[in-house]
Amino acid sequence: MTYRSLSPVLLALLLVACTSTKQPRHAMNQLRQKITKTLDQQEGTFAVAFKDLNTGEELFINEHEPFHAASTMKTPVLIEAYKQAAEGAFSLSDSILVKNEFKSIVDGSLFSIGAEDDSEAELYTRIGEKRPFSELLYKMIIHSSNLATNIVIEQLDARKVTQTMRELGAKDIQVLRGVEDGKAYEKGLNNTTTAYDLMVLFQQMAEGKTVSPEASQEMINILLDQQHKDVIPARLPKDVKVAHKTGWITGVRHDSGIVLLPDGRRYVLVLLSKNIKDDKAVTAMLAQVSELIYQNKTKKD
Secondary structure: OOHHHOOHHHHHHHHHHHHHHHHHHHHHHHHHHHHHHHHOOOOOEEEEEEEEOOOOOEEEEOOOOOEEOHHHHHHHHHHHHHHHHHOOOOOOOOEEEOOOOEEOOOOOOEEOOOHHHOOOOHHHHHOOOEEEHHHHHHHHHHOOOHHHHHHHHHHHOHHHHHHHHHHOOOOOOEOOOOOOOHHHHHOOOOOEEOHHHHHHHHHHHHOOOOOOHHHHHHHHHHHHOOOOOOOOOOOOOOOOEEEEEEEEEOOEEEEEEEEEOOOOOEEEEEEEEEOOOOHHHHHHHHHHHHHHHHHHHHOOO
């Protein structure tokens, strides 16, 4: 069959279909070029994973490159906590002892976390007391409390966290331990992630597939209260909501989560970096990448 054998109406419909397919692809290619140009402004290694949950459009840059997870590993820990609670291992309303003594995965030797090195200090005043499990999870996410993280992960078992990530389709995330385990860090025994795996987790959560629709929404509600907002939400309008988890250590700056637009559309965005030299400049640059993606999804044709 040739174009000449088609009726004018069918030919017009075919041309419209071809054009409508090419336009989104062209727009995503242009967006990729803008993002790449922006990332090239700073020294470091960067990864981007984007997925529009309404259209299925995706954009990937170094999506399978491994990165030190930093505090982005707290999202898998949150998911595992809700999973074990749903299985009856404990209740999120149960109280748990606040302590500051943990075992290194290297040799079982004890270590503690300094409040001055943590982004949340109030929990240190509660050492020796019991606090609800749900409170520790909340502090772990919105303030990125390292102390809360270690207390929680000790209860859950890091190996179970990783196994659950595999079940959810995240094939490369490794959760080996809590945070500030100096001996493990020196031996390279670190929690790692990829942009693609974090995208998978947040997509599953947005679609109500992590544990249950109810648990997924509860986790999203916690992530919406995130207090560290200097990357994905930084340059977005105030009416755009972001359910996200950040992560940073020396040379590393991450953000990852679900962006919820006022009209009900949603997309997942993961921005990872390593080997960076200027944290402030990279933070601002990643915020610019987030803005570019937002502009692409909201621009008028």
